[in-house]
Amino acid sequence: DGGITQSPKYLFRKEGQNVTLSCEQNLNHDAMYWYRQDPGQGLRLIYYSQIVNDFQKGDIAEGYSVSREKKESFPLTVTSAQKNPTAFYLCASSSAGIGYTFGSGTRLTVV
Amino acid sequence: QQPVQSPQAVILREGEDAVINCSSSKALYSVHWYRQKHGEAPVFLMILLKGGEQKGHDKISASFNEKKQQSSLYLTASQLSYSGTYFCGTAMFSGGYNKLIFGAGTRLAVHP
Numbered sequence: 578d579g580g581i582t583q584s585p586k587y588l589f590r591k592e593g594q595n596v597t598l599s600c601e602q603n604l605n606h607d608a609m610y611w612y613r614q615d616p617g618q619g620l621r622l623i624y625y626s627q628i629v630n631d632f633q634k635g636d637i638a639e640g641y642s643v644s645r646e647k648k649e650s651f652p653l654t655v656t657s658a659q660k661n662p663t664a665f666y667l668c669a670s671s672s673a674g675i676g677y678t679f680g681s682g683t684r685l686t687v688v
Numbered sequence: 689q690q691p692v693q694s695p696q697a698v699i700l701r702e703g704e705d706a707v708i709n710c711s712s713s714k715a716l717y718s719v720h721w722y723r724q725k726h727g728e729a730p731v732f733l734m735i736l737l738k739g740g741e742q743k744g745h746d747k748i749s750a751s752f753n754e755k756k757q758q759s760s761l762y763l764t765a766s767q768l769s770y771s772g773t774y775f776c777g778t779a780m781f782s783g784g785y786n787k788l789i790f791g792a793g794t795r796l797a798v799h800p
Binding site: 610612619620622633636667674675676677678679 | 690720722728729730731732733734735737775777786787788789790791792793
């Protein structure tokens with residue numbers, strides 16, 4: 578079955594540590610996205626990419642970095658520069674004219 | 689730039705109807721609707737493109753008025769399974785990338 582796999586489901590980060598969230602899709606979608614969701618809030622766009630080796634900043638890119646070396650993969654790194662990283666992170670993919678397919682999310686907590 | 693959703697929350701009895709609205713200050717190319725259950729990922733419901741077409745999905749339908757930059761989601765004869773948070777996502781062509789900007793969401797609770 579096609580879909581998007583995010584891992585890990587839960588992640589704990591210490592102060593000053595970088596962590597990487599994985600996102601893999603086998604839907605052959607061109608575009609991939611990372612969103613952040615805080616409790617009771619909507620989804621805010623961090624980064625997006627339509628083709629391999631190209632990506633664009635979203636509304637809240639500071640403190641985050643991404644790469645798109647393969648069409649199937651779009652990992653997100655939360656760096657130590659992100660001062661308030663505790664949130665639910667959602668990865669999504671799409672092709673032209675169709676809705677997003679979301680992964681099951683990664684819940685990141687700073688300890 | 690974030691679309692505005694109204695109302696913020698709705699409480700229904702099974703079988704009642706509801707309308708959720710989404711409005712934008714920017715010209716829109718398309719509007720998406722998603723439903724999210726607590727602790728889960730959002731699930732795609734439908735997409736509406738420029739042209740004011742109305743779409744349906746079981747007893748859930750939506751309209752898009754591009755001139756008013758508004759979309760509405762109609763839930764008729766609500767079921768318990770309709771409970772969740774509904775998000776609209778709006779898209780504008782931006783250098784070829786069709787990224788979505790989501791509203792803050794409308795929480796819907798359906799009770800027996």
